Amino acid sequence: MEIKRGVAVSPGVAIGPAWVLDTEEVRIGERFIAPGTYPEEIERFDRAVRSAAGEARQVQKTVSERLGEQYGAIFGAHAALIEDPSLRQEVAAQIRDQGFTAEYALSRVIRRRAKLLAGLNDRILADRQSDLFDIEKRLLRQLVGQRQQQLQKLSQPTILLAHDLTPSETAQLDRRQVLAFATEAGGRTSHTAIVANALGIPAVVGLGPFLTDVSGGDLVIVDGNRGVLILDPDAETLEHYRQAQQAQAGHERELVELRDLPAVTRDGVRIFLLGNIEFPEEAAQILERGADGVGLYRTEFLYLGRKEDPTEQEHFQAYLQVLRQLPSKPIVIRTLDIGADKFSSVTEPLAQERNPFLGVRSLRLCLHNKNLFRVQLRAILRASAYGDIRIMFPMVSTLAELREAKLLLYDVMEELSEEQVPFNQRIPVGTMIEVPSAALMADQLAREVDFFSIGTNDLIQYVLAADRTNENVAYLYNASDPAVLRLIDQVVRAAERARIPVNVCGEMSAEPMYAYFLVGIGLRQLSASPHAIPEIKRLVRSITAEDARRAAQAVLQMETAQDITSYLRDQLRRILPEALAV
Amino acid sequence: MPQQRVVRSVTIADRQGLHVRQAVECARAAARFQCQIILVHGERRAENCRSPFDILQLGAGYGAEVTIEAIGSDAQEAVEEIATILSREFPN
Incomplete structure (x- = not known):
């Protein structure tokens, strides 16, 4: 028996025969x-x-x-x-x-x-x-x-072992055939990890060299909870994991039962649970996990790992692919949210930025490269003729910026009208609130958009001026910080006054303790990665909106992140004792 | 022809240690002789000197001592030839 330790990126336990995919993809069937x-x-x-x-x-x-x-x-x-x-x-x-x-x-x-x-x-x-x-x-x-x-066809479900997997390879894995995967390369924040998580395939990455120690068909265990790969397990270990697997299956059955139940609090408040997706292949997960729609469809994948920028048709097909799987559900498409390095058509290299997170990226980049932006806007509008497509601009900092983006959108609409290409004239247009200036100006912005979506990951880092990947300041990056929570509360108040819907699409939505707070300040929409949805639904069904409101009011009066975290943990322990055990 | 048993030790002179091409040359040389040839390095033995794989598996690094043992009518010539290959420095 050999135990290899790596990075746990997607939870769950799987036991099965190894399928070794080497770099040249010669496989032993x-x-x-x-x-x-x-x-x-x-x-x-x-x-x-x-x-x-x-x-x-x-x-x-x-x-x-x-x-x-x-x-x-x-x-x-x-x-x-x-x-x-x-x-x-x-x-x-x-x-x-x-x-x-x-x-x-x-x-x-x-x-x-x-x-x-x-x-x-x-x-x-x-x-x-x-x-x-x-x-x-x-x-x-x-x-x-x-x-x-x-x-061509695998005769039985296997555990995929490879040096590395690209995100698109991962997205195309057949979950019935691939029980889990483990790779030598990769890290926690890689796209491969995000996709595995979304697909619900247990995965461990960054294991370092191990492929030389295993042959196709060998029995292996992937423990996606602890980030462990076990080669040739002994009888005792095997038994331990078989039991863990059964417990997991029980837990999953419970979550499946939740799928068809509505997300309604005990005092009758309906909460809309939406899913964040990265690749079109993940749309199936939205249905499987009982989500109400797509709250965030990231479109950066179209640009990753390729030499030329995608065409309008490629954008359009990717949007239709999701629409076809979710014909009657809302799908919020976020326009491109990446840095300049990802575009091949941005030929004029920008000056080296000393601080890229405060530089030309996301909507700013799109507004600097309008031709590139138009391609995506055209594709989104064209797709809107076939379902409930909504459009959302990321990283809006000022009202002027929002107006510029909307102006371009109207211009593209006019162009399509002239070409007699069908699209939804009244496509809902929203803005993300993830820059503090936008949060502070939310009341003004609310008059000019149809919805808000609060991107907490970026909002936290901008509010606290702390990069969470910098370990020396990561302690400052804290979703419990009272400044962050007060700002989110302000945005929700502004949306309520303007009577527009507001959603939270950051990682906070996926954490039961924060979801409780968010419901408490009046959020009726939460968007999280699909695998987190059953858990949040369980939370919603266990609380009353009134209790959540009182708890949130208490939180908004607290002084420090530590106070807030321990208070919310306490509340959660009372409501869902098992949620904290995981 | 009388049977002979010849034993000789050599030191690996190539900086790379006993490498693939050297192993292949040894194996090719061994195949030309009738005698049985065994290579020994520490606790590891290559029982079949006609197998470059087995020779590689000796894991003889630079400066390692390898013992060549041959039994057969042409053992003397075989050992000499193999010793020459093993103690040679190969151009890169």
Whole structure:
């Protein structure tokens, strides 16, 4: 048994066979051959050896001509390793005696040998593992190539192990087939982590090198609560996790039961629970978790990991993809909220910014690059013809800025009208309140928009002038800070007076203790990541709006963040004792 | 031809330690002889000197001592040839 520690990014426990996705994505699908077919399987391995060695010699020839003999010799050596008699003997024995497939037998043999090298305590020798993996890859490509068709479908649910996964790869994972995943690279705030969380797939990232210690089909455990990957678990550990899994299943059943129940307080106040999504694939989660719509559809994913900016059609398709899954629900699309570095069409490099969070980003960037902004506005408007699409501007700091953005929107509307392209003339237009100046001017802003959405993550950092990723000042970044809570209260009051809806779409909505406070100051809409919704619904159904109001009034009179946190924790302990246990 | 048992120790002279190309050359050389050849480094043994994998697995770094042991009619020539390869410095 081996225990690897990484970063827990998506909760839950999964036990299952490993599916090792290496960098070149050669995957080992099946572990066992049909009984009695080993002579054919060994013959298959021998054929793969001949082609792989031939391939390596071809590379040797090319490299020798281009770079010189001594470089070509490396590949000549690889060819010799591929044809190694000991390797063949060991692989053949495993195929014959254990009934393994050639791929699985090869992978086991190579990994065992690589591990021996790695254990030699000599850096240069340990690096030689990469030669072994090169050989493995060459042979696997031959073997897998021979039976590509059979591998297209996984025969059973597996745990995906990889060096790294891109966010879009993660978003496309089939939750019925992938029980959990664990990667060598990655961190807590990566998009991969956000997506895993949204999909509800237990995940651990940043584990460091471990792929060399595991073969496809090995039994592994991913503990997404503690950030642990266990290879080859012993009986006791396995039993412990089986029990944990059962407890989790019970908890999940309870949450599923909540799905179809309305989010209404005990004294009859309806709270609308909306979901924050990042990728179109997450829309299914909105329904599964019983949310009332999409409170925040981030659109930055369209720009990530690509060379050219997305076209209007790509924007449009991404919006329709969500709409098709949620035809009768509101979908709030937030316009681009990223820095200049993400755009390829922003050719004029801006001067190096000393403080990017106070610089040209988000709406500011869009207003500096109107042609780019128009592409997105056109796509959102076009999508509005097909459902309840709403548009929201992020990082608005002043009234003038909001007016400029709206003016551009009207201009694009006119353009579409002239082209006779259908769109919703009365599309609701909202603004995020996440800059203190906007919060202070909320009463004025409220007259010119249809709704507010309070982005607490940025609001907290701007109000307290503290970057939460800077560990020396992170202690200041606190959602419980009375200045933050008072400001949010002011924004809610302004929205109430102007009779426009207001929503909170930051992480505060996802935390039961703050959700209680937010309901208490009069919020009737909360938007959180889909997986958090059942928990918040449970909270809502356990409280009365009147108690929450009294608690919130008490909080608004308190002096320090510490006082507020401990007071809210106390309240929550009384209402939902199990919520704090997690 | 009479059977011989020849044993000789050499020191790995290449800064990279016993590396892939060297292992492959050893294995190729070994394949040309009739005799059985074993390499020993500390507690690790390569029982089949015709397998570059097994030779690599010795994990012999720079300056390590490797013992070559051969049994067979051509053991003397085999040991000499392998000793030459192992104690040689390879150009990068």
